[in-house]
Amino acid sequence: MKIDYYNPECHKGSQPVRVLYQNTKHWFKYVYPEFKSTELQEVIDKFGLHDDINIIDREEKIACPAFVGSFKIISIQETFLSYLWSLTYSLIFLYDKTIHEPRTIENYVMTSDVKEKAKKSHELFDYGLSLLNTFNPWDKENLPNPELYDRVYDDYIEKANGAYLHAVNFILVHELGHVALGHIDNDIESDTAGMKISNDTLLADEMDADNFSFDRMFLSTEHLTNNHTASVGLISALCSFIFFSTNMKGGDHPDPDKRLQSALEKLKLADEDNLWGLSCLAFKLWAMKHKLEFNWPQITDTYKDLFYLTMTELEKIKNKK
Numbered sequence: 147m148k149i150d151y152y153n154p155e156c157h158k159g160s161q162p163v164r165v166l167y168q169n170t171k172h173w174f175k176y177v178y179p180e181f182k183s184t185e186l187q188e189v190i191d192k193f194g195l196h197d198d199i200n201i202i203d204r205e206e207k208i209a210c211p212a213f214v215g216s217f218k219i220i221s222i223q224e225t226f227l228s229y230l231w232s233l234t235y236s237l238i239f240l241y242d243k244t245i246h247e248p249r250t251i252e253n254y255v256m257t258s259d260v261k262e263k264a265k266k267s268h269e270l271f272d273y274g275l276s277l278l279n280t281f282n283p284w285d286k287e288n289l290p291n292p293e294l295y296d297r298v299y300d301d302y303i304e305k306a307n308g309a310y311l312h313a314v315n316f317i318l319v320h321e322l323g324h325v326a327l328g329h330i331d332n333d334i335e336s337d338t339a340g341m342k343i344s345n346d347t348l349l350a351d352e353m354d355a356d357n358f359s360f361d362r363m364f365l366s367t368e369h370l371t372n373n374h375t376a377s378v379g380l381i382s383a384l385c386s387f388i389f390f391s392t393n394m395k396g397g398d399h400p401d402p403d404k405r406l407q408s409a410l411e412k413l414k415l416a417d418e419d420n421l422w423g424l425s426c427l428a429f430k431l432w433a434m435k436h437k438l439e440f441n442w443p444q445i446t447d448t449y450k451d452l453f454y455l456t457m458t459e460l461e462k463i464k465n466k467k
């Protein structure tokens with residue numbers, strides 16, 4: 147039986163991800179147990195960071211994943227969060243049920259139930275991507291969402307929630323990193339002096355903020371969930387960035403495929419790890435969206451091999467465009 151978890155008394159916002167805001171804010175403060183009382187407090191004291199996350203709940207299309215302005219408030223759009231949840235759910239479900247299980251379970255037969263859920267996952271994925279162009283309400287009667295679902299039948303919703311919360315946290319702590327590492331103050335100073343920060347500095351700042359967040363989110367994963375869920379969340383956040391680009395170039399950010407590659411390498415995964423496969427799936431969906439085809443071989447030894455082959459393909463696409 148479906149239960150509606152929305153409670154207007156405690157859930158602010160207008161989109162189904164609102165039921166997770168309290169978790170989002172809590173996880174941010176406790177990315178590791180001492181974070182709130184040590185590093186976070188220092189950034190508040192030293193750099194004047196506003197101590198609450200600003201969730202912009204206007205019904206509008208996605209502008210960017212998250213940002214910190216000169217008022218030192220970490221802001222994130224509700225619509226971006228809907229996008230991120232949709233992608234996280236779809237990637238996990240489609241990977242597990244349409245790629246991994248058929249490949250590893252002997253005599254696998256896909257049930258009509260799984261087929262139906264896979265169809266919904268694709269629809270949800272398309273809904274998520276549509277938010278990049280225009281805002282539309284989430285059809286929560288028909289599509290998977292974190293607010294209205296059957297805990298037993300919709301068994302991937304809560305799986306997705308765990309990875310999604312890590313994904314959001316990676317992005318929020320990345321933004322915090324920009325403040326803690328002095329990037330925001332540099333921006334403000336350069337602005338005041340009428341100077342422009344070089345693209346090289348901007349790119350280096352982004353990688354530093356990614357590393358800042360990465361290092362903290364893996365300090366003590368067990369106290370929030372576990373290492374695996376945190377890794378899935380991290381990769382899901384980075385996969386969500388690739389759909390912002392039509393040519394896989396990042397402009398004033400590092401190219402999204404390179405950010406993903408750097409995180410996968412930092413995780414020191416086994417060659418057969420499913421996160422290589424999940425990333426390949428994201429690339430494939432990106433290519434389908436842009437009507438591009440990868441020259442994928444029929445067989446590769448591991449998903450890691452396929453990932454690097456895809457990176458080579460992407461290089462060709464970048465050089466063409």
Ligand SMILES: [Zn+2]
Nearest residue numbers: 320324352355
């Ligand atoms: Zn950044």
